[in-house]
Amino acid sequence: MKRYVVVWLGLLAIVALEVVLTLAHLRTGVQLAGLLVLAIIEAGLGLMYFMHLRYERRSFTWSLILAVVITVLLMDHFWLDAFRLLHQRLSAP
Amino acid sequence: MAELTAFSEPSPFGVPSRKLGIWMFIVADSATFAALLFAYGYVRVANPDWTRPFAIWPTIVNGIVMTVVLLSSSLTVIAAVLAAQSGRKTTALRWLGATMLLGTLFAALHLREWVAMIGDGWRLFRNPLGGAPLVGATFFSITGLHLLHVIIGVVVIGVIALGYKRGRFDPGHLETTGLYWHFVDLVWMFVFPLVYLMNVR
Numbered sequence: 001m002k003r004y005v006v007v008w009l010g011l012l013a014i015v016a017l018e019v020v021l022t023l024a025h026l027r028t029g030v031q032l033a034g035l036l037v038l039a040i041i042e043a044g045l046g047l048m049y050f051m052h053l054r055y056e057r058r059s060f061t062w063s064l065i066l067a068v069v070i071t072v073l074l075m076d077h078f079w080l081d082a083f084r085l086l087h088q089r090l091s092a093p
Numbered sequence: 094m095a096e097l098t099a100f101s102e103p104s105p106f107g108v109p110s111r112k113l114g115i116w117m118f119i120v121a122d123s124a125t126f127a128a129l130l131f132a133y134g135y136v137r138v139a140n141p142d143w144t145r146p147f148a149i150w151p152t153i154v155n156g157i158v159m160t161v162v163l164l165s166s167s168l169t170v171i172a173a174v175l176a177a178q179s180g181r182k183t184t185a186l187r188w189l190g191a192t193m194l195l196g197t198l199f200a201a202l203h204l205r206e207w208v209a210m211i212g213d214g215w216r217l218f219r220n221p222l223g224g225a226p227l228v229g230a231t232f233f234s235i236t237g238l239h240l241l242h243v244i245i246g247v248v249v250i251g252v253i254a255l256g257y258k259r260g261r262f263d264p265g266h267l268e269t270t271g272l273y274w275h276f277v278d279l280v281w282m283f284v285f286p287l288v289y290l291m292n293v294r
Binding site for chain 1: 105106107108116119120123124127128131134135136138139140141149153157160161164165167168171172175272275276278279282283285286287290291293
């Protein structure tokens with residue numbers, strides 16, 4: 001149980017870091033990148049320890065992780081259209 | 094005989110089919126939440142008049158409390174599974190009760206926030222601050238789907254606890270339910286920074 005309490009404390013510390021990062025009023029892109037990195041670290045800790053993926057077979061762990069990562073990567077092509085709309089609006093009279 | 098041999102073949106991933114099933118659900122549901130978060134990013138990028146509606150007090154402080162509550166409920170569900178695996182049934186049931194309480198508290202805090210926002214004039218397609226009307230749509234749809242998962246989780250934990258108490262379910266069922274609950278927590282790890290913190294004034 002001690003190990004899980006340590007992970008829980010670590011997750012709380014990451015949440016505190018996220019709030020500090022927000023209070024720093026950084027540029028939107030920098031804030032987004034920082035928050036995403038922290039969220040991914042948080043999710044990794046949750047998956048590996050709370051959800052026990054660390055103790056499962058590697059073939060199983062990687063099958064699951066790759067399925068989600070590939071799905072998320074495939075969604076990225078929508079950004080092109082989002083930026084097209086943004087540019088269209090900005091150039092409008 | 095051949096059928097019996099095939100039946101006793103070990104799992105290629107070394108996990109029982111029940112656990113594999115919940116993981117398949119988690120992967121599919123991750124894609125659903127990822128799609129919603131991408132849609133939110135899409136409309137945010139495409140709308141230069143996006144408003145950042147949240148103040149540190151009360152919204153972000155409330156969000157921090159909700160995050161601590163949900164993270165703590167992940168710890169209590171682990172305590173329940175560990176107690177069940179070591180045969181301490183009463184302790185496991187107490188921890189499951191604590192998890193349900195924390196889940197209910199999270200839902201109550203969330204609903205209180207929703208009510209306050211609706212009172213301020215926020216609707217699915219109405220922004221009282223005068224910016225992009227899709228702010229409300231993305232906020233209510235993403236947090237609403239997550240809230241639905243929390244409420245379903247609390248009900249499922251209650252059903253599993255009752256079945257476990259009566260001897261119908263074993264510690265394996267608690268573990269599978271715990272995986273679902275951790276997933277709900279995991280989704281919040283992305284919703285809180287992206288939907289709340291990225292929208293602080």
